[in-house]
Amino acid sequence: MMTNTLNVLRDIFESTLDQQIRYVMTPIEMLKPMLYSLKNGGKRLRPLLLLAMLEINSMDDVKKGLRSAIALEYIHTYSLIHDDLPAMDNDDLRRGQPTNHIQFDEATAILAGDALLTDAFVIIAEDDLLNDNQKIRLTQQLSLAAGSQGMVAGQLKDIEAEKVKITLEQLAQIHLLKTGQLFIFAAKAAAIICNLPHDVAEPLEIFTHHFGTAYQIHNDLMDVLGTEEETGKKEQGDAVLDKTTYPAVLGLDGAIEALNTELNTARQQLTLLTDRTGKNYTGLSYFLDKLVVERGDKS
């Protein structure tokens, strides 16, 4: 994937998001806290991953997937707002800016999160470029990924894990639910939007599964290795909360090794997909390259 293509996809995403917001009937006092978190400089990783998978098929599929990408970002944004709340992670800063409940108040932040979560399903239901079957399958997969069998369960398990010592398997399970499911949704959405055959959809899903785990290990490593400037939050927030992280369970070297294993398995899927389709799936390795941590980074 050329950086150029990603910049184009990012621009299309941002302008479609702005247009989407412009035509919404939401009262201004409700829209304001929603927009505050939607537009605070997020990397758009999840929607870009989805759009990049669609772009390999065609630019027409990118267009068809734009609203699903926005819905995905709505869900991710809601989860950050609720995760930052005093009753949860109690974070005052997100990407170097005051979190939603600091900028507004707790009640507003809870409601802004609720609204973003609910509106994600409006966005898919009102998508004119997809047929009803695609829309209902997207709704099903997104709600499964985000709900009591997915992300929310992961967040609850994560909070409970703060109090006890957990195994590597339990840690992986927590993050598969909490972080992984939304990445895997991106692959499932791409398959639904492009009508991908099973032998393409499956390795694409496996790719996002391992990408998601790699992303979480990378995050945990950055909390240990990174500075506040890089991560946009106070250093070692997770360590303060005594959360079980990959470096805590595996050690620093072990965590880096686990990260590399995940990245390699993910890369193998891209090679397989390229061989199987004749299309350039290895371009998606851009997302993996971003997660590489050299042992030298420890210095």
Next chain:
Amino acid sequence: MMTNTLNVLRDIFESTLDQQIRYVMTPIEMLKPMLYSLKNGGKRLRPLLLLAMLEINSMDDVKKGLRSAIALEYIHTYSLIHDDLPAMDNDDLRRGQPTNHIQFDEATAILAGDALLTDAFVIIAEDDLLNDNQKIRLTQQLSLAAGSQGMVAGQLKDIEAEKVKITLEQLAQIHLLKTGQLFIFAAKAAAIICNLPHDVAEPLEIFTHHFGTAYQIHNDLMDVLGTEEETGKKEQGDAVLDKTTYPAVLGLDGAIEALNTELNTARQQLTLLTDRTGKNYTGLSYFLDKLVVERGDKS
């Protein structure tokens, strides 16, 4: 509507809900706080209203609507859990029982609400008795009714109204969003499930609109007139919060008069529907009769 029919509908609803829960893949620690609020003796007013409208068409339509009725109750239950939070109404009791965040903790209550909200869309998407077009229209109407253009916006406006004096029009607008939209959804869902023609769907919607306003005025009146035993919460909670209520804006007699006007308008729709379809829509007046407040009740 015979009380007998409603008892049958309530039994079918409860057993379908139990079955629905039995087959869900949600981890037990997540399911527990969800079930606590789902099964704490709610009146099931919204799902019963929907099922009663379907029953006028046929018992087959009742069956088709059961999962939508459950989804509606999930949304209502989530809204109660979040409304009760310390940052919102800060209620310790709901229906005479500890609220979700008192029974568990605040983080769990936020997540249980998030999960119920999200899972409502799983339930509709996985409904085998409806076609894709029906499912996507139900998803659209439910997310619109509950999201940033509906219930959540109403809750935000309600909190803001605590600080200032508002007009009757603003009060009506707040409650149309906060309470009314879910009742109106019941009518919209009935129309989608039964494929009702426009000249039946429209008066049914108007009926639920006026029923919703009557319900809210009745609630406000009960806060003034009722006892803790009847309302299941500490007396005059809304007055303590200095919320603007119908009795506060219109006086006690004025509020009772406004209630009667709403009930009459709602009744007129039922007569019109019965004339137009030859079916017994006047049976729905059961729901209106429950809201009648006699002036003698003031004693």
